Amino acid sequence: xxxxxxxxxxxxxxxxxxxxxxxxxxxxxxxxxxxxxxxxxxxxxxxxxxxxxxxxxxxxxxxxxxxxxxxxxxxxxxxxxxxxxxxxxxxxxxxxxxxxxxxxxxxxxxxxxxxxxxxxxxxxxxxxxxxxxxxxxxxxxxxxxxxxxxxxxxxxxxxxxxxxxxxxxxxxxxxxxxxxxxxxxxxxxxxxxxxxxxxxxxxxxxxxxxxxxxxxxxxxxxxxxxxxxxxxxxxxxxxxxxxxxxxxxxxxxxxxxxxxxxxxxxxxxxxxxxxxxxxxxxxxxxxxxxxxxxxxxxxxxxxxxxxxxxxxxxxxxxxxxxxxxxxxxxxxxxxxxxxxxxxxxxxxxxxxxxxxxxxxxxxxxxxxxxxxxxxxxxxxxxxxxxxxxxxxxxxxxxxxxxxxxxxxxxxxxxxxxxxxxxxxxx
Amino acid sequence: xxxxxxxxxxxxxxxxxxxxxxxxxxxxxxxxxxxxxxxxxxxxxxxxxxxxxxxxxxxxxxxxxxxxxxxxxxxxxxxxxxxxxxxxxxxxxxxxxxxxxxxxxxxxxxxxxxxxxxxxxxxxxxxxxxxxxxxxxxxxxxxxxxxxxxxxxxxxxxxxxxxxxxxxxxxxxxxxxxxxxxxx
Ligand code: FES
Ligand SMILES: [Fe+2]
Numbered sequence: 001x002x003x004x005x006x007x008x009x010x011x012x013x014x015x016x017x018x019x020x021x022x023x024x025x026x027x028x029x030x031x032x033x034x035x036x037x038x039x040x041x042x043x044x045x046x047x048x049x050x051x052x053x054x055x056x057x058x059x060x061x062x063x064x065x066x067x068x069x070x071x072x073x074x075x076x077x078x079x080x081x082x083x084x085x086x087x088x089x090x091x092x093x094x095x096x097x098x099x100x101x102x103x104x105x106x107x108x109x110x111x112x113x114x115x116x117x118x119x120x121x122x123x124x125x126x127x128x129x130x131x132x133x134x135x136x137x138x139x140x141x142x143x144x145x146x147x148x149x150x151x152x153x154x155x156x157x158x159x160x161x162x163x164x165x166x167x168x169x170x171x172x173x174x175x176x177x178x179x180x181x182x183x184x185x186x187x188x189x190x191x192x193x194x195x196x197x198x199x200x201x202x203x204x205x206x207x208x209x210x211x212x213x214x215x216x217x218x219x220x221x222x223x224x225x226x227x228x229x230x231x232x233x234x235x236x237x238x239x240x241x242x243x244x245x246x247x248x249x250x251x252x253x254x255x256x257x258x259x260x261x262x263x264x265x266x267x268x269x270x271x272x273x274x275x276x277x278x279x280x281x282x283x284x285x286x287x288x289x290x291x292x293x294x295x296x297x298x299x300x301x302x303x304x305x306x307x308x309x310x311x312x313x314x315x316x317x318x319x320x321x322x323x324x325x326x327x328x329x330x331x332x333x334x335x336x337x338x339x340x341x342x343x344x345x346x347x348x349x350x351x352x353x354x355x356x357x358x359x360x361x362x363x364x365x366x367x368x369x370x371x372x373x374x375x376x377x378x379x380x381x382x383x384x385x386x387x388x389x390x391x392x393x394x395x396x397x398x399x400x401x402x403x404x405x406x407x408x409x410x411x412x413x414x415x416x417x418x419x420x421x422x423x424x425x426x
Numbered sequence: 427x428x429x430x431x432x433x434x435x436x437x438x439x440x441x442x443x444x445x446x447x448x449x450x451x452x453x454x455x456x457x458x459x460x461x462x463x464x465x466x467x468x469x470x471x472x473x474x475x476x477x478x479x480x481x482x483x484x485x486x487x488x489x490x491x492x493x494x495x496x497x498x499x500x501x502x503x504x505x506x507x508x509x510x511x512x513x514x515x516x517x518x519x520x521x522x523x524x525x526x527x528x529x530x531x532x533x534x535x536x537x538x539x540x541x542x543x544x545x546x547x548x549x550x551x552x553x554x555x556x557x558x559x560x561x562x563x564x565x566x567x568x569x570x571x572x573x574x575x576x577x578x579x580x581x582x583x584x585x586x587x588x589x590x591x592x593x594x595x596x597x598x599x600x601x602x603x604x605x606x607x608x609x610x
């Protein structure tokens with residue numbers, strides 16, 4: 001059963017020093033202990049699959065973006081044969097980064113230190129003063145992660161090469177989410193072209209995996225927004241009262257967890273905030289691609305709100321990357337989920353919504369950051385136990401084997417931590 | 427002639443602004459922002475057709491195709507202010523004590539002739555700022571914000587200056603920023 005939960009019979013010690021999770025509890029030290037962070041960089045961000053980027057970010061030959069796998073800098077680029085490669089952003093000679101740019105277009109990469117030059121495929125093309133070169137050039141290509149695989153344009157990498165297949169990592173539950181995202185496009189493709197903004201937060205990375213997927217805090221932490229913008233899709237879905245709202249939480253297994261706001265929407269296209277007439281072309285194109293039934297379903301549901309373990313947040317019409325910097329520092333990067341095959345006015349709307357909600361100056365995320373930073377402060381040197389049991393006695397397992405419950409229940413938190421405990425177990 | 431302001435809307439030479447007048451306006455705006463005097467700050471803006479833009483780099487791109495930290499029209503700017511005024515905008519509750527220094531003020535267009543692509547009487551000024559923000563909402567840090575602001579100022583019918591557009595280019599805008607829930 002995919003029912004990953006933290007009803008762990010045995011407490012998880014991971015570093016051998018402390019208990020970090022118990023049944024329905026997490027100790028604050030799991031967010032502050034440098035040894036835990038170190039171990040996470042190895043177990044989760046080196047030995048496991050992590051999201052790197054989307055191939056629509058680099059449409060043309062030579063386009064590249066720089067990212068990190070854990071703390072290892074990499075370049076994701078479009079090679080001459082149009083394939084997408086992930087290369088170490090580290091010169092094979094003595095280890096200088098080849099570029100510091102967040103993105104760009106290159107014909108080759110030349111190291112500033114001694115001038116070694118690499119082709120887009122990472123092969124060493126030229127070295128100054130080759131007479132003294134002891135190594136064969138073919139042994140000096142840029143390193144690559146052990147495994148790189150993409151699914152629907154979402155590029156994932158695994159440094160160690162020992163993570164098994166991406167298919168196994170995503171599972172049906174994860175693949176469905178990515179399919180769902182792409183299905184929103186009338187041609188099944190994304191256009192992740194608006195760039196990423198980073199939010200630098202003084203908290204551990206796992207606060208973001210939690211708070212991005214916390215359906216309990218919307219009415220409290222974010223009340224300042226609803227009190228001035230009362231008419232959003234979240235009103236009926238989440239804020240209308242505990243016994244009234246229909247939105248739910250879902251644990252898809254493998255650490256992939258979800259908030260199903262869409263179950264509580266009160267109308268079609270609530271997620272886009274426009275009436276059907278305004279996007280008639282879009283509705284028609286979607287029907288053409290998927291048939292009436294699926295199109296109508298998508299127009300109701302809109303995009304998923306889910307975490308692909310460990311670092312990809314499908315934040316409705318945003319993608320976000322959770323980037324661990326230090327035990328008490330994280331960058332939360334986001335970009336609007338622009339669709340290919342839609343009218344520019346559709347994507348413009350998505351862009352403006354993204355700016356409103358996300359990032360350091362958005363109407364939502366700064367308050368999440370305040371809560372996360374105050375959690376980090378609260379843990380101090382001793383941690384202390386946090387309760388994550390909410391909804392334990394009313395959650396249920398549905399026909400697909402997923403744990404589901406009320407939108408305010410801490411099912412996603414337990415799903416995330418249950419998987420974390422498995423990956424981190426000694 | 428409006429005797430209160432000495433401004434005569436009929437005389438085009440009186441639309442022009444001096445560096446002194448513009449500087450005083452910018453200093454006042456800075457003080458309202460530093461003091462989180464939200465209503466007073468908002469009142470400095472024109473009532474319609476405004477843009478408050480904090481780009482994710484230099485202001486050399488099309489904000490309709492690339493993401494920005496802030497890209498507010500009048501409606502969204504009002505929402506921003508009203509959210510701050512709820513007292514529950516926890517990213518700015520309590521408000522950060524702040525002080526900024528405005529310098530290198532240049533009057534790029536004094537409003538006398540037509541500024542390229544803008545209203546004939548728009549006044550364009552650019553200035554640098556150094557802002558120290560004491561972030562006290564969680565982790566108690568003194569944060570440094572540095573950048574360049576470009577203001578497009580207009581005259582109200584009564585002759586008062588108001589902001590038509592403000593663009594703030596932060597020197598570190600291409601990298602991750604901490605919470606920016608206060609007013610730049
Ligand atoms: S370190 Fe790159 S060429 Fe020497
Ligand atoms: Fe939130």
